[in-house]
Amino acid sequence: MKTEHRSGCPINLSLEVFGDRWSLIILRDMIFGGKRHFRELLNGSIEGIASNILADRLKRLMELGMLTKADDPSHKQKAIYSLTEMAITLVPIMAHLGAWGRVWLPVSEELSIRAELLEKGGPPLWEQFMDELRHDHLGTPVAAAGRPSVRATLQAGYEAVVARKASSAGQAAAS
Amino acid sequence: MKTEHRSGCPINLSLEVFGDRWSLIILRDMIFGGKRHFRELLNGSIEGIASNILADRLKRLMELGMLTKADDPSHKQKAIYSLTEMAITLVPIMAHLGAWGRVWLPVSEELSIRAELLEKGGPPLWEQFMDELRHDHLGTPVAAAGRPSVRATLQAGYEAVVARKASSAGQAAAS
DNA sequence: GCAACCGATTGCAAAACGCAATCAGTTTGA
DNA sequence: TCAAACTGATTGCGTTTTGCAATCGGTTGC
Structure with missing residues (x-):
């Protein structure tokens, strides 16, 4: 070390x-x-x-x-x-880094949708996400109380972008 | 490039x-x-x-x-x-990075006092600091309206730590 | 049995790094 | 006037890190 x-x-x-x-x-x-x-x-x-x-x-x-x-x-x-x-406490830094990159760098839409959702959710979303990570990685009990998991939300957002892109690509190919 | x-x-x-x-x-x-x-x-x-x-x-x-x-x-x-x-828009990232480092890494007191002040000031302080940077680096007019500059605040905090350390070192040497 | 998969490890070339010395032009101070 | 100090770099050179491909011994599923 x-x-x-x-x-x-x-x-x-x-x-x-x-x-x-x-x-x-x-x-x-x-x-x-x-x-x-x-x-x-x-x-x-x-x-x-x-x-x-x-x-x-x-x-x-x-x-x-x-x-x-x-x-x-x-x-x-x-x-x-x-x-x-x-x-796990790097999550807010990751969120800021993603937000900064989205503004100033040539990000691709598919790969930046998660950063966008994380940015829109703000600190409350980050906290919930960190709780989910603590549950998965540290075995900490988590009181998610019926809310949809942040992981699922991020994944759904990503799939929506991919589907929309595939759709518009299909239209372009058909025209 | x-x-x-x-x-x-x-x-x-x-x-x-x-x-x-x-x-x-x-x-x-x-x-x-x-x-x-x-x-x-x-x-x-x-x-x-x-x-x-x-x-x-x-x-x-x-x-x-x-x-x-x-x-x-x-x-x-x-x-x-x-x-x-x-x-200049990296300031919030720097602040988060400093805050994370203060928690998890063996930082020295003198060098982390600025990070601590930045953390305590929160986003409003960061915004004012970014305005000061815009003034100094981009020539943007700044409406600082009598408030003490963040730069001065950070510098004063640093000097206070150094002075306190020198004082206690003197006491240790005198004893 | 045997192919696919597991977390690595090794060899090697290329790139990046770190250090010290050096550069030509500018300013300072006696 | 003239040397010393300072300006933003650049060069040479040895060490370290990186990236790539091949490979390893062991495990699992079929």
């Missing part, structure tokens, strides 16, 4: 945790994509991470206290990666 | 902008430290950036639209770097 820091500045220390090209991508896929296994992360992310980089980052994120690893009871070889509270 | 992106995901695109060890540090020093010149950034940051890396990142941040460069009228050789609106 690296214990030497460039400085005690909070922003610098945060950068030392996820100031690289892949760590936050992995956390994004775990948080918003529900990925828990090595292969899911390897094949599931659009950006195409290499397996050695993924293994290195998972190890590093565990050393930093952002992830934990456990055996999957259903498969002797499978490992389940879980978010810690430290990682 | 790099025009090839790994994906159109807002978080990924944001990472492509400042997902490295130095870009955000430079922006931090410009935003919170008021650094505008090459040498200020080179010698002023605690982390100690190398001059070739600094030159490369300044160039890159300009290409990305985060910074602009202008001649300093007072010195034929001096260049003044300015934040664009794109960079």
Whole structure:
């Protein structure tokens, strides 16, 4: 574990945790994509991470206290990666980052719909989502009280965009 | 200019902008430290950036639209770097990043007092600070209406911590 | 049994990084 | 006037990180 820091500045220390090209991508896929296994992360992310980089980052994120690893009871070889509270509290930062990117960068519609919904939901939605993550990753009991899960809402929004795009593409092809 | 992106995901695109060890540090020093010149950034940051890396990142941040460069009228050789609106709107992200780091990482008191004040001030303080930055970097007229500047508040907070630390260190030495 | 899948590991080339020295032009101060 | 200090960089060079492809031993489903 690296214990030497460039400085005690909070922003610098945060950068030392996820100031690289892949760590936050992995956390994004775990948080918003529900990925828990090595292969899911390897094949599931659009950006195409290499397996050695993924293994290195998972190890590093565990050393930093952002992830934990456990055996999957259903498969002797499978490992389940879980978010810690430290990682779950990144949700507001992810939301802001997504909102900023939507304004200033050439985002694609399909991939930014989740960021848009997260932005519109605001802090109350983030809190509910973090509770759902705590339930899934930490085993915390959650009082979701009949509300539709944020995960389902985000997923439905994504599928709506994809369906609309497919529809308009079909129209374009038919004309 | 790099025009090839790994994906159109807002978080990924944001990472492509400042997902490295130095870009955000430079922006931090410009935003919170008021650094505008090459040498200020080179010698002023605690982390100690190398001059070739600094030159490369300044160039890159300009290409990305985060910074602009202008001649300093007072010195034929001096260049003044300015934040664009794109960079100024990073303030809320910086605030969240600092707040997260204060909770989870081994921050030092002197260097995190600004993050703490920013966190306590909340979005209204961030907005005022962004207005001050717009005034300084974009020439926008600002209606600060007698309020003390956020920059002054942050600076005063920092000096108070340093003074208190020096005092207790003196007491320790005298005992 | 055997193909597909599991979480990695290894080898290797390319790119990025970090450091120190250096550059030419500008300003400062004695 | 003239040297020293300072301006924003640039170059060379060795180390580290990255990205890609192939591979590993073990497990599971059929």
